[in-house]
Amino acid sequence: xxxxxxxxxxxxxxxxxxxxxxxxxxxxxxxxxxxxxxxxxxxxxxxxxxxxxxxxxxxxxxxx
Amino acid sequence: xxxxxxxxxxxxxxxxxxxxxxxxxxxxxxxxxxxxxxxxxxxxxxxxxxxxxxxxxxxxxxxxxxxxxxxxxxxxxxxxxxxxxxxxxxxxxxxxxxxxxxxxxxxxxxxxxxxxxxxxxxxxxxxxxxxxxxxxxxxxxxxxxxxxxxxxxxxxxxxxxxxxxxxxxxxxxxxxxxxxxxxxxxxxxxxxxxxxxxxxxxxxxxxxxxxxxxxxxxxxxxxxxxxxxxxxxxxxxxxxxxxxxxxxxxxxxxxxxxxxxxxxxxxxxxxxxxxxxxxxxxxxxxxxxxxxxxxxxxxxxxxxxxxxxxxxxxxxxxxxxxxxxxxxxxxxxxxxxxxxxxxxxxxxxxxxxxxxxxxxxxxxxxxxxxxxxxxxxxxxxxxxxxxxxxxxxxxxxxxxxxxx
Ligand code: HEM
Ligand code: SF4
Numbered sequence: 001x002x003x004x005x006x007x008x009x010x011x012x013x014x015x016x017x018x019x020x021x022x023x024x025x026x027x028x029x030x031x032x033x034x035x036x037x038x039x040x041x042x043x044x045x046x047x048x049x050x051x052x053x054x055x056x057x058x059x060x061x062x063x064x
Numbered sequence: 065x066x067x068x069x070x071x072x073x074x075x076x077x078x079x080x081x082x083x084x085x086x087x088x089x090x091x092x093x094x095x096x097x098x099x100x101x102x103x104x105x106x107x108x109x110x111x112x113x114x115x116x117x118x119x120x121x122x123x124x125x126x127x128x129x130x131x132x133x134x135x136x137x138x139x140x141x142x143x144x145x146x147x148x149x150x151x152x153x154x155x156x157x158x159x160x161x162x163x164x165x166x167x168x169x170x171x172x173x174x175x176x177x178x179x180x181x182x183x184x185x186x187x188x189x190x191x192x193x194x195x196x197x198x199x200x201x202x203x204x205x206x207x208x209x210x211x212x213x214x215x216x217x218x219x220x221x222x223x224x225x226x227x228x229x230x231x232x233x234x235x236x237x238x239x240x241x242x243x244x245x246x247x248x249x250x251x252x253x254x255x256x257x258x259x260x261x262x263x264x265x266x267x268x269x270x271x272x273x274x275x276x277x278x279x280x281x282x283x284x285x286x287x288x289x290x291x292x293x294x295x296x297x298x299x300x301x302x303x304x305x306x307x308x309x310x311x312x313x314x315x316x317x318x319x320x321x322x323x324x325x326x327x328x329x330x331x332x333x334x335x336x337x338x339x340x341x342x343x344x345x346x347x348x349x350x351x352x353x354x355x356x357x358x359x360x361x362x363x364x365x366x367x368x369x370x371x372x373x374x375x376x377x378x379x380x381x382x383x384x385x386x387x388x389x390x391x392x393x394x395x396x397x398x399x400x401x402x403x404x405x406x407x408x409x410x411x412x413x414x415x416x417x418x419x420x421x422x423x424x425x426x427x428x429x430x431x432x433x434x435x436x437x438x439x440x441x442x443x444x445x446x447x448x449x450x451x452x453x454x455x456x457x458x459x460x461x462x463x464x465x466x467x468x
Contacts, residue, residue: 011167011417012163013421013422014422017422018175018176021173026172026173030168031163050406053407056412
Protein backbone atom coordinates (compact mmCIF):
# COMPACT_ATOMS: atom_id res chain seq x y z
CA UNK A 1 0.00 0.00 0.00
CA UNK A 2 1.34 3.41 -1.02
CA UNK A 3 -0.22 6.67 0.14
CA UNK A 4 0.08 10.16 -1.31
CA UNK A 5 -1.47 13.43 -0.15
CA UNK A 6 -2.06 16.72 -1.92
CA UNK A 7 -1.25 19.57 0.46
CA UNK A 8 -2.50 22.15 -2.03
CA UNK A 9 -6.00 20.68 -2.05
CA UNK A 10 -6.14 19.85 1.68
CA UNK A 11 -8.42 22.11 3.77
CA UNK A 12 -7.00 20.97 7.09
CA UNK A 13 -10.06 19.14 8.34
CA UNK A 14 -8.02 16.51 10.16
CA UNK A 15 -10.36 13.65 9.33
CA UNK A 16 -7.41 11.58 8.06
CA UNK A 17 -5.45 12.14 11.27
CA UNK A 18 -8.52 11.15 13.27
CA UNK A 19 -8.93 7.93 11.27
CA UNK A 20 -5.28 6.86 11.04
CA UNK A 21 -3.01 8.75 13.42
CA UNK A 22 0.04 6.64 12.58
CA UNK A 23 -0.15 7.59 8.93
CA UNK A 24 -1.42 11.18 8.88
CA UNK A 25 -0.73 14.23 11.02
CA UNK A 26 -1.47 17.95 10.67
CA UNK A 27 0.94 20.88 10.62
CA UNK A 28 0.71 22.86 13.86
CA UNK A 29 0.56 26.23 12.15
CA UNK A 30 -2.31 25.70 9.71
CA UNK A 31 -3.66 22.17 10.14
CA UNK A 32 -2.60 21.05 6.66
CA UNK A 33 -2.00 17.31 6.30
CA UNK A 34 1.45 15.79 6.83
CA UNK A 35 2.11 12.28 5.62
CA UNK A 36 3.89 10.47 8.45
CA UNK A 37 4.08 7.07 6.81
CA UNK A 38 3.77 6.89 3.01
CA UNK A 39 4.03 3.08 3.02
CA UNK A 40 1.91 1.98 5.99
CA UNK A 41 1.82 -1.65 7.16
CA UNK A 42 -1.00 -3.82 5.81
CA UNK A 43 -2.86 -3.95 9.14
CA UNK A 44 -3.61 -0.23 8.78
CA UNK A 45 -5.24 -0.69 5.37
CA UNK A 46 -8.81 -0.30 6.67
CA UNK A 47 -7.99 2.86 8.64
CA UNK A 48 -6.14 4.37 5.71
CA UNK A 49 -8.97 3.70 3.31
CA UNK A 50 -11.42 5.26 5.80
CA UNK A 51 -9.18 8.31 5.93
CA UNK A 52 -9.24 8.60 2.13
CA UNK A 53 -13.02 8.24 2.05
CA UNK A 54 -13.60 10.75 4.86
CA UNK A 55 -11.38 13.42 3.34
CA UNK A 56 -13.74 16.21 2.30
CA UNK A 57 -11.66 17.27 -0.70
CA UNK A 58 -10.25 13.94 -1.93
CA UNK A 59 -6.70 14.96 -1.16
CA UNK A 60 -5.62 11.41 -0.30
CA UNK A 61 -4.73 8.70 -2.82
CA UNK A 62 -4.10 5.10 -1.90
CA UNK A 63 -2.47 2.64 -4.30
CA UNK A 64 -2.16 -1.07 -3.74
CA UNK B 65 -47.59 10.92 -6.89
CA UNK B 66 -45.71 13.34 -9.12
CA UNK B 67 -44.05 16.68 -8.61
CA UNK B 68 -46.65 19.43 -8.48
CA UNK B 69 -46.65 22.27 -10.97
CA UNK B 70 -45.27 25.57 -9.66
CA UNK B 71 -42.52 25.88 -7.09
CA UNK B 72 -42.78 23.81 -3.92
CA UNK B 73 -42.54 25.65 -0.65
CA UNK B 74 -39.97 24.82 2.00
CA UNK B 75 -39.91 23.36 4.57
CA UNK B 76 -41.53 20.06 3.57
CA UNK B 77 -43.56 18.56 6.35
CA UNK B 78 -41.87 15.50 7.81
CA UNK B 79 -43.60 12.52 9.37
CA UNK B 80 -41.46 12.64 12.54
CA UNK B 81 -38.16 13.90 13.83
CA UNK B 82 -36.16 10.99 12.35
CA UNK B 83 -37.66 10.61 8.87
CA UNK B 84 -37.67 13.09 6.02
CA UNK B 85 -40.58 14.08 3.81
CA UNK B 86 -41.15 11.34 1.17
CA UNK B 87 -41.19 14.11 -1.42
CA UNK B 88 -37.38 14.17 -1.35
CA UNK B 89 -37.23 10.75 -2.95
CA UNK B 90 -39.40 11.94 -5.84
CA UNK B 91 -37.31 15.07 -6.28
CA UNK B 92 -34.05 13.14 -6.33
CA UNK B 93 -35.44 10.96 -9.07
CA UNK B 94 -37.37 13.45 -11.14
CA UNK B 95 -36.08 16.93 -10.40
CA UNK B 96 -32.72 16.86 -8.60
CA UNK B 97 -32.32 20.60 -9.10
CA UNK B 98 -35.71 22.20 -8.70
CA UNK B 99 -37.13 25.69 -8.15
CA UNK B 100 -38.65 26.19 -4.69
CA UNK B 101 -40.03 28.97 -2.56
CA UNK B 102 -38.18 29.60 0.69
CA UNK B 103 -40.03 29.74 4.02
CA UNK B 104 -40.14 33.54 3.69
CA UNK B 105 -41.49 33.39 0.14
CA UNK B 106 -38.40 34.09 -1.98
CA UNK B 107 -37.31 31.97 -4.97
CA UNK B 108 -34.42 29.51 -4.68
CA UNK B 109 -33.12 26.26 -6.20
CA UNK B 110 -33.23 23.10 -4.14
CA UNK B 111 -30.63 20.43 -4.89
CA UNK B 112 -31.38 16.95 -3.55
CA UNK B 113 -29.20 14.35 -5.28
CA UNK B 114 -25.89 13.26 -3.71
CA UNK B 115 -23.71 13.80 -6.77
CA UNK B 116 -24.98 17.31 -7.47
CA UNK B 117 -24.97 18.38 -3.82
CA UNK B 118 -21.43 17.17 -3.36
CA UNK B 119 -20.23 18.70 -6.62
CA UNK B 120 -21.76 22.08 -5.81
CA UNK B 121 -20.30 22.07 -2.28
CA UNK B 122 -16.89 21.86 -3.88
CA UNK B 123 -17.63 24.34 -6.67
CA UNK B 124 -16.04 27.77 -6.46
CA UNK B 125 -18.69 29.25 -8.75
CA UNK B 126 -20.97 29.37 -5.72
CA UNK B 127 -20.37 31.32 -2.55
CA UNK B 128 -21.97 32.46 0.67
CA UNK B 129 -21.90 36.10 -0.35
CA UNK B 130 -24.06 37.81 -2.95
CA UNK B 131 -22.92 40.35 -5.56
CA UNK B 132 -25.87 42.58 -4.65
CA UNK B 133 -26.92 41.47 -1.16
CA UNK B 134 -30.00 43.70 -1.02
CA UNK B 135 -31.44 41.80 -4.01
CA UNK B 136 -30.65 38.34 -2.68
CA UNK B 137 -33.35 35.80 -1.85
CA UNK B 138 -33.78 35.32 1.89
CA UNK B 139 -34.31 31.92 3.37
CA UNK B 140 -35.89 32.32 6.79
CA UNK B 141 -36.53 34.72 9.62
CA UNK B 142 -33.88 33.01 11.74
CA UNK B 143 -30.65 34.97 12.12
CA UNK B 144 -28.37 32.17 10.90
CA UNK B 145 -28.18 30.76 7.35
CA UNK B 146 -30.91 33.27 6.54
CA UNK B 147 -29.37 35.15 3.63
CA UNK B 148 -26.05 36.25 2.12
CA UNK B 149 -23.00 36.44 4.36
CA UNK B 150 -19.78 38.31 3.98
CA UNK B 151 -18.31 40.54 1.33
CA UNK B 152 -18.58 39.44 -2.31
CA UNK B 153 -15.25 41.00 -3.29
CA UNK B 154 -13.19 39.46 -0.51
CA UNK B 155 -15.09 36.27 0.30
CA UNK B 156 -12.39 33.84 -0.69
CA UNK B 157 -9.56 35.66 1.06
CA UNK B 158 -11.67 36.15 4.20
CA UNK B 159 -12.61 32.50 4.24
CA UNK B 160 -9.03 31.32 3.77
CA UNK B 161 -7.96 33.47 6.70
CA UNK B 162 -10.74 32.11 8.84
CA UNK B 163 -9.78 28.50 8.13
CA UNK B 164 -6.11 29.15 8.74
CA UNK B 165 -6.90 30.81 12.06
CA UNK B 166 -9.26 28.15 13.34
CA UNK B 167 -8.10 24.86 11.88
CA UNK B 168 -5.09 24.32 14.18
CA UNK B 169 -7.20 24.79 17.33
CA UNK B 170 -9.60 22.05 16.21
CA UNK B 171 -7.02 19.61 14.82
CA UNK B 172 -7.40 15.87 15.33
CA UNK B 173 -4.40 15.84 17.68
CA UNK B 174 -5.86 18.55 19.91
CA UNK B 175 -9.18 16.76 20.02
CA UNK B 176 -7.54 13.48 20.90
CA UNK B 177 -5.71 15.26 23.70
CA UNK B 178 -9.11 16.26 25.08
CA UNK B 179 -10.44 12.69 25.11
CA UNK B 180 -9.78 12.09 28.80
CA UNK B 181 -11.33 15.36 29.78
CA UNK B 182 -14.46 14.59 27.73
CA UNK B 183 -14.62 11.07 29.11
CA UNK B 184 -14.48 12.42 32.67
CA UNK B 185 -17.27 14.87 31.89
CA UNK B 186 -19.47 12.14 30.41
CA UNK B 187 -18.81 9.84 33.39
CA UNK B 188 -19.80 12.67 35.70
CA UNK B 189 -23.05 13.38 33.85
CA UNK B 190 -23.93 9.69 33.82
CA UNK B 191 -23.19 9.36 37.57
CA UNK B 192 -25.57 12.22 38.22
CA UNK B 193 -28.27 10.76 35.98
CA UNK B 194 -27.99 7.40 37.72
CA UNK B 195 -28.45 9.04 41.13
CA UNK B 196 -31.31 11.14 39.85
CA UNK B 197 -33.02 8.15 38.27
CA UNK B 198 -32.80 6.13 41.47
CA UNK B 199 -34.73 8.77 43.37
CA UNK B 200 -37.17 9.84 40.65
CA UNK B 201 -40.67 8.56 41.56
CA UNK B 202 -41.30 7.26 38.02
CA UNK B 203 -37.66 6.38 37.38
CA UNK B 204 -37.57 8.77 34.41
CA UNK B 205 -34.78 11.29 33.71
CA UNK B 206 -34.12 13.74 30.90
CA UNK B 207 -31.08 12.73 28.87
CA UNK B 208 -31.22 15.99 26.94
CA UNK B 209 -30.84 18.24 30.00
CA UNK B 210 -28.56 15.78 31.78
CA UNK B 211 -26.11 14.86 29.00
CA UNK B 212 -26.83 15.84 25.40
CA UNK B 213 -26.77 19.56 26.10
CA UNK B 214 -24.31 20.08 28.97
CA UNK B 215 -21.48 18.07 27.38
CA UNK B 216 -21.05 20.09 24.17
CA UNK B 217 -21.64 23.29 26.10
CA UNK B 218 -18.89 22.49 28.63
CA UNK B 219 -16.45 21.43 25.91
CA UNK B 220 -16.96 24.44 23.67
CA UNK B 221 -16.78 26.78 26.67
CA UNK B 222 -13.43 25.33 27.59
CA UNK B 223 -12.07 25.49 24.03
CA UNK B 224 -13.25 29.02 23.37
CA UNK B 225 -12.57 30.32 26.88
CA UNK B 226 -16.17 31.22 27.69
CA UNK B 227 -17.29 31.04 31.34
CA UNK B 228 -19.64 28.10 31.78
CA UNK B 229 -21.67 30.20 34.19
CA UNK B 230 -22.91 32.17 31.15
CA UNK B 231 -24.47 29.07 29.63
CA UNK B 232 -28.12 29.83 30.37
CA UNK B 233 -27.68 33.20 28.75
CA UNK B 234 -26.07 32.08 25.49
CA UNK B 235 -28.26 29.00 25.32
CA UNK B 236 -31.40 31.04 25.22
CA UNK B 237 -29.85 33.51 22.77
CA UNK B 238 -28.84 30.61 20.49
CA UNK B 239 -32.32 29.19 20.57
CA UNK B 240 -33.94 32.50 19.68
CA UNK B 241 -31.39 33.19 16.96
CA UNK B 242 -32.03 29.90 15.20
CA UNK B 243 -35.79 30.00 15.60
CA UNK B 244 -37.67 30.33 12.35
CA UNK B 245 -41.07 30.29 14.04
CA UNK B 246 -40.34 33.43 16.03
CA UNK B 247 -42.45 36.55 15.75
CA UNK B 248 -41.19 39.60 13.92
CA UNK B 249 -37.51 40.20 14.30
CA UNK B 250 -36.84 38.40 17.55
CA UNK B 251 -34.14 36.26 15.93
CA UNK B 252 -32.26 39.42 14.89
CA UNK B 253 -32.82 40.95 18.28
CA UNK B 254 -31.21 37.84 19.77
CA UNK B 255 -28.30 38.09 17.33
CA UNK B 256 -27.73 41.67 18.44
CA UNK B 257 -27.84 40.68 22.08
CA UNK B 258 -25.44 37.82 21.40
CA UNK B 259 -23.07 40.23 19.66
CA UNK B 260 -23.26 42.63 22.62
CA UNK B 261 -22.55 39.78 25.02
CA UNK B 262 -19.57 38.66 22.93
CA UNK B 263 -18.12 42.19 22.74
CA UNK B 264 -18.27 42.39 26.52
CA UNK B 265 -16.62 39.01 26.89
CA UNK B 266 -13.87 39.81 24.38
CA UNK B 267 -13.05 43.08 26.12
CA UNK B 268 -12.91 41.40 29.54
CA UNK B 269 -10.63 38.71 28.15
CA UNK B 270 -8.40 41.19 26.36
CA UNK B 271 -6.96 42.24 29.72
CA UNK B 272 -5.72 38.73 30.30
CA UNK B 273 -5.44 36.69 27.12
CA UNK B 274 -4.86 32.98 27.62
CA UNK B 275 -4.64 29.71 25.70
CA UNK B 276 -8.06 29.54 24.15
CA UNK B 277 -9.63 30.16 20.77
CA UNK B 278 -11.20 33.54 21.55
CA UNK B 279 -7.86 34.80 22.91
CA UNK B 280 -6.18 33.57 19.70
CA UNK B 281 -8.71 35.43 17.59
CA UNK B 282 -8.27 38.63 19.61
CA UNK B 283 -4.49 38.42 19.10
CA UNK B 284 -4.91 37.70 15.39
CA UNK B 285 -7.31 40.59 14.91
CA UNK B 286 -4.89 42.93 16.68
CA UNK B 287 -2.07 41.96 14.35
CA UNK B 288 -3.96 41.96 11.05
CA UNK B 289 -5.51 45.16 9.79
CA UNK B 290 -7.47 43.30 7.13
CA UNK B 291 -9.26 41.45 9.93
CA UNK B 292 -12.23 43.53 10.95
CA UNK B 293 -13.28 43.77 14.63
CA UNK B 294 -16.96 43.10 13.94
CA UNK B 295 -16.05 40.12 11.79
CA UNK B 296 -14.02 38.70 14.67
CA UNK B 297 -16.96 39.16 17.03
CA UNK B 298 -19.45 37.46 14.72
CA UNK B 299 -17.00 34.62 14.21
CA UNK B 300 -16.86 34.10 18.00
CA UNK B 301 -20.66 34.15 18.15
CA UNK B 302 -20.80 31.65 15.28
CA UNK B 303 -18.36 29.30 16.99
CA UNK B 304 -20.17 29.33 20.30
CA UNK B 305 -23.45 28.71 18.51
CA UNK B 306 -22.23 26.04 16.05
CA UNK B 307 -20.13 24.43 18.76
CA UNK B 308 -22.96 23.23 20.97
CA UNK B 309 -26.31 23.35 19.21
CA UNK B 310 -25.43 20.90 16.43
CA UNK B 311 -23.67 18.36 18.63
CA UNK B 312 -26.40 18.37 21.28
CA UNK B 313 -28.85 17.67 18.50
CA UNK B 314 -26.98 14.71 17.13
CA UNK B 315 -26.69 13.16 20.59
CA UNK B 316 -30.46 13.42 20.92
CA UNK B 317 -31.24 12.10 17.45
CA UNK B 318 -28.69 9.32 17.75
CA UNK B 319 -30.28 8.17 20.99
CA UNK B 320 -33.70 8.14 19.31
CA UNK B 321 -32.41 6.18 16.32
CA UNK B 322 -30.81 3.56 18.52
CA UNK B 323 -33.61 3.19 21.05
CA UNK B 324 -36.30 2.98 18.39
CA UNK B 325 -34.31 0.31 16.55
CA UNK B 326 -33.54 -1.94 19.46
CA UNK B 327 -31.47 -4.45 17.53
CA UNK B 328 -28.89 -1.77 16.72
CA UNK B 329 -28.78 -0.66 20.33
CA UNK B 330 -28.18 -4.27 21.37
CA UNK B 331 -25.42 -4.64 18.79
CA UNK B 332 -23.76 -1.56 20.23
CA UNK B 333 -24.07 -2.65 23.85
CA UNK B 334 -22.55 -6.03 22.90
CA UNK B 335 -19.36 -4.35 21.65
CA UNK B 336 -19.30 -0.60 22.36
CA UNK B 337 -15.64 0.01 21.54
CA UNK B 338 -15.76 -2.03 18.34
CA UNK B 339 -19.00 -0.63 16.98
CA UNK B 340 -19.21 2.94 18.12
CA UNK B 341 -17.35 4.57 15.20
CA UNK B 342 -19.61 3.07 12.55
CA UNK B 343 -22.70 3.81 14.66
CA UNK B 344 -21.72 7.47 14.97
CA UNK B 345 -21.18 7.76 11.20
CA UNK B 346 -24.64 6.34 10.56
CA UNK B 347 -26.11 8.80 13.06
CA UNK B 348 -24.30 11.57 11.18
CA UNK B 349 -25.64 10.35 7.85
CA UNK B 350 -29.28 10.02 8.87
CA UNK B 351 -29.61 12.48 11.74
CA UNK B 352 -31.20 15.32 9.86
CA UNK B 353 -32.55 17.97 12.14
CA UNK B 354 -33.89 21.09 10.51
CA UNK B 355 -35.25 20.80 7.04
CA UNK B 356 -33.46 23.34 4.93
CA UNK B 357 -29.97 22.81 3.68
CA UNK B 358 -26.69 24.61 3.15
CA UNK B 359 -27.14 27.99 1.54
CA UNK B 360 -25.12 29.31 -1.38
CA UNK B 361 -25.51 31.94 -4.10
CA UNK B 362 -24.47 31.42 -7.72
CA UNK B 363 -21.56 33.74 -8.52
CA UNK B 364 -21.90 33.05 -12.24
CA UNK B 365 -24.50 31.33 -14.45
CA UNK B 366 -24.05 27.61 -14.05
CA UNK B 367 -25.40 24.47 -15.68
CA UNK B 368 -26.18 21.49 -13.54
CA UNK B 369 -28.43 18.45 -14.10
CA UNK B 370 -30.00 20.02 -17.23
CA UNK B 371 -30.85 23.24 -15.41
CA UNK B 372 -29.22 26.65 -15.75
CA UNK B 373 -28.95 28.52 -12.49
CA UNK B 374 -28.53 32.24 -13.19
CA UNK B 375 -25.94 34.34 -11.37
CA UNK B 376 -27.23 35.69 -8.07
CA UNK B 377 -29.82 32.96 -7.47
CA UNK B 378 -30.02 31.26 -4.10
CA UNK B 379 -29.13 27.56 -4.04
CA UNK B 380 -30.13 25.33 -1.14
CA UNK B 381 -28.04 22.19 -0.99
CA UNK B 382 -29.99 19.54 0.88
CA UNK B 383 -27.35 17.42 2.57
CA UNK B 384 -30.20 15.60 4.33
CA UNK B 385 -31.68 14.48 1.02
CA UNK B 386 -28.26 13.70 -0.46
CA UNK B 387 -27.40 11.47 2.51
CA UNK B 388 -30.41 9.27 1.69
CA UNK B 389 -29.81 8.98 -2.03
CA UNK B 390 -30.55 5.43 -3.16
CA UNK B 391 -28.11 5.67 -6.02
CA UNK B 392 -25.32 5.98 -3.43
CA UNK B 393 -26.57 4.08 -0.38
CA UNK B 394 -28.21 0.68 -0.52
CA UNK B 395 -31.48 0.69 1.42
CA UNK B 396 -30.77 4.36 2.01
CA UNK B 397 -33.53 5.12 4.52
CA UNK B 398 -32.51 2.26 6.81
CA UNK B 399 -30.34 2.85 9.87
CA UNK B 400 -27.56 0.38 9.15
CA UNK B 401 -24.20 1.06 10.84
CA UNK B 402 -22.68 -1.94 9.06
CA UNK B 403 -23.20 -0.55 5.58
CA UNK B 404 -20.25 -0.49 3.22
CA UNK B 405 -20.54 3.17 2.28
CA UNK B 406 -18.95 5.18 5.03
CA UNK B 407 -18.82 8.65 3.56
CA UNK B 408 -21.67 11.15 3.93
CA UNK B 409 -22.25 14.88 3.76
CA UNK B 410 -23.33 15.35 7.37
CA UNK B 411 -20.40 17.71 8.03
CA UNK B 412 -20.57 19.25 4.57
CA UNK B 413 -17.92 18.80 1.90
CA UNK B 414 -15.15 20.77 0.23
CA UNK B 415 -13.71 24.08 1.40
CA UNK B 416 -16.41 24.77 4.01
CA UNK B 417 -16.22 21.29 5.55
CA UNK B 418 -17.06 21.55 9.26
CA UNK B 419 -14.17 22.86 11.32
CA UNK B 420 -15.56 21.13 14.38
CA UNK B 421 -15.88 17.68 12.77
CA UNK B 422 -13.06 16.07 14.77
CA UNK B 423 -14.43 17.60 17.93
CA UNK B 424 -17.98 16.47 17.22
CA UNK B 425 -16.90 12.98 16.19
CA UNK B 426 -14.81 12.59 19.34
CA UNK B 427 -17.67 13.76 21.57
CA UNK B 428 -20.24 11.55 19.87
CA UNK B 429 -18.03 8.47 20.07
CA UNK B 430 -17.39 8.98 23.77
CA UNK B 431 -21.08 9.58 24.50
CA UNK B 432 -22.46 6.56 22.67
CA UNK B 433 -19.75 4.19 23.89
CA UNK B 434 -20.36 5.32 27.48
CA UNK B 435 -24.14 5.07 27.23
CA UNK B 436 -23.94 1.57 25.78
CA UNK B 437 -21.47 0.46 28.42
CA UNK B 438 -23.15 1.89 31.46
CA UNK B 439 -26.85 1.83 30.63
CA UNK B 440 -27.45 -1.19 28.38
CA UNK B 441 -31.11 -1.39 29.41
CA UNK B 442 -31.74 2.23 28.42
CA UNK B 443 -35.12 2.90 26.80
CA UNK B 444 -37.37 5.79 25.92
CA UNK B 445 -39.88 6.61 28.63
CA UNK B 446 -42.35 8.08 26.20
CA UNK B 447 -43.55 7.57 22.68
CA UNK B 448 -41.25 9.27 20.19
CA UNK B 449 -44.12 11.16 18.59
CA UNK B 450 -44.92 12.87 21.88
CA UNK B 451 -41.52 14.54 22.15
CA UNK B 452 -41.35 18.25 21.56
CA UNK B 453 -39.38 19.22 18.44
CA UNK B 454 -37.54 22.55 18.19
CA UNK B 455 -38.65 25.06 15.59
CA UNK B 456 -35.05 26.09 14.99
CA UNK B 457 -33.09 25.71 11.77
CA UNK B 458 -30.91 23.27 13.66
CA UNK B 459 -33.97 21.25 14.76
CA UNK B 460 -33.83 18.32 17.17
CA UNK B 461 -35.73 17.53 20.35
CA UNK B 462 -35.93 19.68 23.47
CA UNK B 463 -36.35 16.76 25.86
CA UNK B 464 -35.36 13.12 25.97
CA UNK B 465 -37.18 11.29 28.76
CA UNK B 466 -35.53 7.93 29.34
CA UNK B 467 -35.41 5.19 31.91
CA UNK B 468 -33.63 1.86 32.43
C1 HEM C 1 -22.45 17.04 15.07
C2 HEM C 1 -22.12 18.29 15.09
C3 HEM C 1 -21.90 19.16 13.89
C4 HEM C 1 -22.49 19.12 12.66
C5 HEM C 1 -23.55 18.15 12.17
C6 HEM C 1 -21.92 20.20 11.87
C7 HEM C 1 -22.23 20.43 10.55
C8 HEM C 1 -21.60 21.38 9.76
C9 HEM C 1 -21.82 21.54 8.34
C10 HEM C 1 -22.79 20.73 7.51
C11 HEM C 1 -21.01 22.54 7.91
C12 HEM C 1 -20.87 23.07 6.47
C13 HEM C 1 -21.59 24.36 6.29
C14 HEM C 1 -21.59 24.84 4.86
O1 HEM C 1 -20.93 24.25 3.98
O2 HEM C 1 -22.26 25.85 4.60
C15 HEM C 1 -20.30 23.04 9.06
C16 HEM C 1 -19.41 24.08 9.05
C17 HEM C 1 -18.83 24.60 10.19
N1 HEM C 1 -18.87 24.07 11.46
FE1 HEM C 1 -19.87 22.42 12.03
N2 HEM C 1 -21.02 20.87 12.64
C18 HEM C 1 -20.98 20.28 13.87
C19 HEM C 1 -20.19 20.64 14.95
C20 HEM C 1 -19.39 21.75 14.97
C21 HEM C 1 -18.61 22.16 16.11
C22 HEM C 1 -18.52 21.42 17.43
C23 HEM C 1 -17.99 23.31 15.77
C24 HEM C 1 -17.09 24.04 16.70
C25 HEM C 1 -16.26 24.88 16.48
C26 HEM C 1 -18.36 23.63 14.38
C27 HEM C 1 -17.92 24.72 13.65
C28 HEM C 1 -18.14 24.90 12.29
C29 HEM C 1 -17.61 26.02 11.53
C30 HEM C 1 -16.76 27.17 12.06
C31 HEM C 1 -18.03 25.84 10.20
C32 HEM C 1 -17.76 26.74 9.00
C33 HEM C 1 -16.62 26.23 8.19
C34 HEM C 1 -16.39 27.03 6.93
O3 HEM C 1 -17.27 27.77 6.49
O4 HEM C 1 -15.28 26.91 6.37
N3 HEM C 1 -19.21 22.65 13.94
N4 HEM C 1 -20.65 22.30 10.18
S1 SF4 D 1 -8.84 14.68 5.61
FE1 SF4 D 1 -8.21 15.66 3.67
S2 SF4 D 1 -8.61 17.84 4.00
FE2 SF4 D 1 -8.65 16.88 6.01
S3 SF4 D 1 -6.55 17.15 6.78
FE3 SF4 D 1 -6.66 15.13 5.81
S4 SF4 D 1 -6.00 15.52 3.72
FE4 SF4 D 1 -6.49 17.50 4.57
